[in-house]
Amino acid sequence: MCHELEQEPDPDEMPPEIGDFPLEIQEAFVTHAMLPDRWDGASGSYMGKDWSPLKDLLDINGVEDHKTVCFFLKHIESCSTININAELKRKQDADRRRSKAKK
Numbered sequence: 001m002c003h004e005l006e007q008e009p010d011p012d013e014m015p016p017e018i019g020d021f022p023l024e025i026q027e028a029f030v031t032h033a034m035l036p037d038r039w040d041g042a043s044g045s046y047m048g049k050d051w052s053p054l055k056d057l058l059d060i061n062g063v064e065d066h067k068t069v070c071f072f073l074k075h076i077e078s079c080s081t082i083n084i085n086a087e088l089k090r091k092q093d094a095d096r097r098r099s100k101a102k103k
Contacts, residue, residue: 027063028072032080034061046084049077 034057035049063069
């Protein structure tokens with residue numbers, strides 16, 4: 001994008017990469033990606049992650065500080081759930097508007 005605008009990239013405006021975070025946050029992101037998702041079959045709402053395999057995943061990944069990683073993991077899940085459900089709502093609202101416009 002900077003190339004198209006003929007600008008130099010500003011490192012202060014770049015989003016952080018996973019390696020920019022402390023180890024516990026990196027481990028939380030990796031573990032979050034490995035946990036299975038839960039969906040409400042009736043409404044299609046995203047219900048968050050299934051935490052039942054968490055202990056095994058922490059052990060497999062060699063996580064030492066379970067408490068800190070779980071703290072960040074819960075924060076990541078909360079933000080993710082809010083964002084996913086907001087995107088689903090936007091899509092559902094757009095579908096409703098399109099179906100009303102066709103009638």
